[in-house]
Amino acid sequence: MSTPAVEVTGVGRVFGRGRDQVTALRDVSFQVAEGQIVGLLGSNGAGKTTLTKILATLLEPSTGSARVFGHDVRRELRTVRRLTGVVFGGDRGFYGALSGRENLRYFAMLAGVGRRAIRDKVDGALTDVGLAEAARRPVETYSKGMRQRLHIALGLVAEPRLLLLDEPTVGLDPVEAERLRGTVARLRDTGVSILLTSHYLLDIERLADRVLILSRGTVTMDTTAAEFARSAGFAATVTVRGRGPVPQQLGASGAALDDVEEQGGVWTVRLRVPEWGGATFDRLGAALTGLDVLAVDVAPVRLEDVYATVMDRMSAADGSTPTGTR
Numbered sequence: 001m002s003t004p005a006v007e008v009t010g011v012g013r014v015f016g017r018g019r020d021q022v023t024a025l026r027d028v029s030f031q032v033a034e035g036q037i038v039g040l041l042g043s044n045g046a047g048k049t050t051l052t053k054i055l056a057t058l059l060e061p062s063t064g065s066a067r068v069f070g071h072d073v074r075r076e077l078r079t080v081r082r083l084t085g086v087v088f089g090g091d092r093g094f095y096g097a098l099s100g101r102e103n104l105r106y107f108a109m110l111a112g113v114g115r116r117a118i119r120d121k122v123d124g125a126l127t128d129v130g131l132a133e134a135a136r137r138p139v140e141t142y143s144k145g146m147r148q149r150l151h152i153a154l155g156l157v158a159e160p161r162l163l164l165l166d167e168p169t170v171g172l173d174p175v176e177a178e179r180l181r182g183t184v185a186r187l188r189d190t191g192v193s194i195l196l197t198s199h200y201l202l203d204i205e206r207l208a209d210r211v212l213i214l215s216r217g218t219v220t221m222d223t224t225a226a227e228f229a230r231s232a233g234f235a236a237t238v239t240v241r242g243r244g245p246v247p248q249q250l251g252a253s254g255a256a257l258d259d260v261e262e263q264g265g266v267w268t269v270r271l272r273v274p275e276w277g278g279a280t281f282d283r284l285g286a287a288l289t290g291l292d293v294l295a296v297d298v299a300p301v302r303l304e305d306v307y308a309t310v311m312d313r314m315s316a317a318d319g320s321t322p323t324g325t326r
């Protein structure tokens with residue numbers, strides 16, 4: 001087996017001392033296999049940024065060890081930095097007065113990229129992220145989305161083997177966010193390993209192979225994206241609208257009744273379907289026979305529903321109130 005891209009073993013991180021002491025991470029262990037995209041989820045203050053910063057060598061762990069492709073983040077800082085690209089959401093980094101192209105050349109040089117590679121790759125990377133036309137404009141004239149894409153372009157030039165993305169789509173409009181996701185997906189196709197933190201579940205849904213949930217500094221869930229999606233306990237929501245008396249037999253379709261509404265002689269029934277397959281479809285069809293159905297709408301389970309269900313279960317188990325993920 002190849003060396004994991006990330007290997008975190010028993011990592012703890014404490015800030016401050018005495019009464020002001022905050023434990024941001026405690027005994028965190030997980031791995032990211034080479035070429036995998038792992039989505040890191042958790043409420044505000046769960047420790048996601050602290051973990052990202054440790055892997056980016058911007059913070060040291062208080063206990064335990066973290067390795068990037070087998071290199072210790074504390075002892076082999078330079079090697080880890082060379083292997084790792086970091087994109088923090090928001091407007092951090094870059095010189096406003098310099099053009100996108102100049103910034104890219106400068107930061108690629110800092111990341112240890114050779115002159116020749118810089119010459120060969122900068123223009124291609126700017127084109128790949130859709131910034132070719134704006135390349136000579138000062139970065140202070142760029143929108144947030146453009147700056148984020150410039151960060152990704154740096155990722156392309158520096159060719160990191162591990163990319164740490166901390167809320168890469170924060171503050172972007174939906175079109176820009178989608179564009180950025182597309183760029184990250186293309187990067188993934190080049191085989192780069194990615195640890196992606198985001199409050200936007202669409203990012204995770206579109207990009208992640210695996211999901212880690214951090215809660216109060218510890219990993220409370222580590223599972224495949226498919227398994228995570230199943231943990232809501234239902235595969236799809238079916239909404240049926242019809243006329244006449246509210247039907248009683250829809251529960252017999254094998255789906256769980258979620259909600260029933262009636263207004264002006266038109267009823268709406270929402271069902272949660274545990275599995276989506278031919279058998280469910282047949283049963284549902286039979287249950288709908290004879291009803292005056294106006295519309296049937298099927299929506300696959302959204303990661304937002306899953307996350308809400310999982311966090312509700314966790315908070316019911318330990319009495320805490322989850323917050324923060326949109």
Ligand SMILES: Nc1ncnc2c1ncn2[C@@H]1O[C@H](COP(=O)(O)OP(=O)(O)OP(=O)(O)O)[C@@H](O)[C@H]1O
Pocket residue numbers: 015016022023024042043044045046047048049050051324
């Ligand atoms: N430099 C610091 N000094 C003191 N406490 C800190 C520091 N950095 C983080 N913390 C604390 O550590 C905990 C974890 O913070 P962290 O920023 O890692 O969480 P997060 O999961 O990234 O949250 P968010 O989703 O809000 O960005 C929080 O309680 C935070 O207040």
